[in-house]
Amino acid sequence: MKLNMLLLAVLAGAAVYMITLRRQLQAEQMRGNMYRDISARLDRRVAELTAK
Secondary structure: HHHHHHHHHHHHHHHHHHHHHHHHHHHHHHHHHHHHHHHHHHHHHHHHHHHO
């Protein structure tokens, strides 16, 4: 009985850890997209300024 409870607790802990990692990954991906968008806008602006 104790072994089942221990295994259940370990499994629940692993599930919580995986959910946390997945959320962190999504946040990093969103942050990366934001930086990529900013970089593209700056590149376009630099191109406009140098073309003038």
